[in-house]
Amino acid sequence: MSQIPDVLDLLQEWMQLVMKHSMHGFIRYSKDTGLSMSQFGALFQIHRSKICGVTDIGADLGVSSAAASQMLDRLVQQGLVERIEDPEDRRGKRLSLTEKGMKMVQEGIYARQEWMKTLSASLSDSEKEIISTALALLVEKAKNINSAPRGANPHETGANRCL
Amino acid sequence: MSQIPDVLDLLQEWMQLVMKHSMHGFIRYSKDTGLSMSQFGALFQIHRSKICGVTDIGADLGVSSAAASQMLDRLVQQGLVERIEDPEDRRGKRLSLTEKGMKMVQEGIYARQEWMKTLSASLSDSEKEIISTALALLVEKAKNINSAPRGANPHETGANRCL
DNA sequence: CCTGATATTTAAGTCTACTTAATAATAAAT
């Protein structure tokens, strides 16, 4: 299939490294803040979505909406998330981050970033250029994939409005 | 600091995308197998380490060794991990993956890989070359960082023999 | 207006992941 140096293998190897390192920082931060992975998952999703309901969070995390509701309760209690009635459909709620919640997300990203800072500092200027070009390319391609397969998956129930 | 296109920003953006996508596959796989994140963390660590004790797992995951011991219990019960006495220090145990455990790790990696396959398929040959070069560079640099800061962190209690 | 689908919550109960404290066995040191 490819006589070209195998991108997939390299992507994979790179991923393993990234996971190992950035997860460590992240797990530690998660301990510090007392938030679970799922809770961070929820915060991140609310952060990157425009409109987001309770069920959406559940779907994204692969749990029931009851579970999502309960977890969101705790986040609301901690003042990280706001849960207001959806004016267009009064059955539903719209979730958003409070300022405190937003800060938490930013710091979560930072916590994972530590290792990347060290890494990027170890690069020469010419190396930086090579890598920047490649990453820009990857990001662009990845985003295209993101929007392409709309409706391709029969499981879409409408939960995807959150992505 | 850099007039060069900012590698760190790109790394960051790339990371966010990777996380979002590969985590989804991973969470789903985690559900299927009934293993928690922590359990996978333990499996992965045992996989990548030569010699690994109970406390090491705890340290890596940021929990007490009691917690690690209990969690490993469940993994042993499920036939994923073997726990044998360390012949060189009979207080300790040495952890290793069973064949079943190894398979689980491989499949876990596969579960995260789905998205990357699609991504790599969307690249032209010339793009693949650019990206392969850059990734190879990144991986190499990352590995150097990995081994460099030995003893730099005052918190090292010996737990790091697992990495 | 009545019916059925949807969005969220509450309730009850299970299981996992943690914690600290106590125990047991071994190693290392004086």
Added chain:
DNA sequence: ATTTATTATTAAGTAGACTTAAATATCAGG
């Protein structure tokens, strides 16, 4: 040889994250 430190386990108890099932409120269609 005795003390001190390390490694792993067990015990008891807490809290989070799930689940299913039932309750509420609202929407959308005949």
